[in-house]
Amino acid sequence: MKAVAVALALLAAGLAAPAAAQVAPAAVEAQAYQGLHRAAWRGDLPQLKALIAGGADLEARDAMGRTPLHVATYARQREAIGVLARAGARLDAFENDRYDAVTIAAVADDVPTLAxxxxxxxxPGQTTSRYDGTALIAAAHLGHDEVVRRLIAAGAPLDHVNNLHWTALIEAIVLGDGGPRHQRTLIALVDAGTNLQLADRQGHTPLQLATARGYTAMVEKLRAAGAR
Structure with missing residues (x-):
């Protein structure tokens, strides 16, 4: 049902529904990994350290452009992430679809890895994905409220506008379900001082969008904060 709601929201905006966004390594890919990718995916720290000491390429790429650090992030191998980062692996590297490790963790609702x-x-504020978004927008879309709070605290840009002409606040409304997690996401954004008047491409403000969807709790919060 959520996928249908997303597709309808995109169609209403005059846009095609997106293809699958992040692509985690499939089982067959993971089984074929060698070197740093294999050690990172498995969290094999002795092998990871030995390969690094031997001069292995920290920025080696798999077929989807994932580095060992991306792979470790998908696999939630936090000790491996630490080893790779301390060895000099790029934390801001993008894979082929322009996702970085922060956005991968944000979309996965993986608070410990994000932290x-x-x-x-x-x-926390890189422009990512084919939608020119951010990790904050992706997390707001999905209602990952604790991730949203962590990103805000880390200084993620509140009012970035992606190429759909949506902000994190707008995505929490138009791609959310109006439920508790999206409500908490909206509250976090509003309390952090996000711009309440930035409108979508059709000129609809967040308050108008929430009202049109019947999201009463969101409407009340927005109105109390001075939204129009």
Missing amino acids: LLLSLGAN
Whole structure:
């Protein structure tokens, strides 16, 4: 049902529904991994350290452009992430679909891995994906409220507008279900000072969008914060 709602929202905006966004390594890919990718996916720290000491390429890519650090992020191998980062692996690298590790963790609702990446110095505000979005927009879309709070605290840009002409606040409304997690996401964004008047491509404000969808709790919060 959520996929249908997303497709309808995109069609209403005059846009095609997106293809699958992030692509985690499939089982057959993971089984074929060698070197750093294999060690990162499995969290094999002794092998990872030995390969790094032997001069293995920290930025080696698989067929989808994933580095060992991307692979470790997908696999939630946090110790491997730490080893790779301390060895000099790029935390801001993009894979083929322009996702970085922060956005991968944000979409996965993986708060511990996100927290680790941010503590290691990863940038919470990179422009990512084919939609020119951010990790914050992706998390808001999905209602990953704790991820949203962590990204806000780390300084993620609140009012970035993607190429669909949507902000994190708008995505929490138009691609959300109006339920508790999307409500908490909206509250976090509003309380952080996001711009309440930035409108979509058709000129609809967040308040108008929430009202049209019958999201009463969101409407009340927006009105109380001065939205029009």
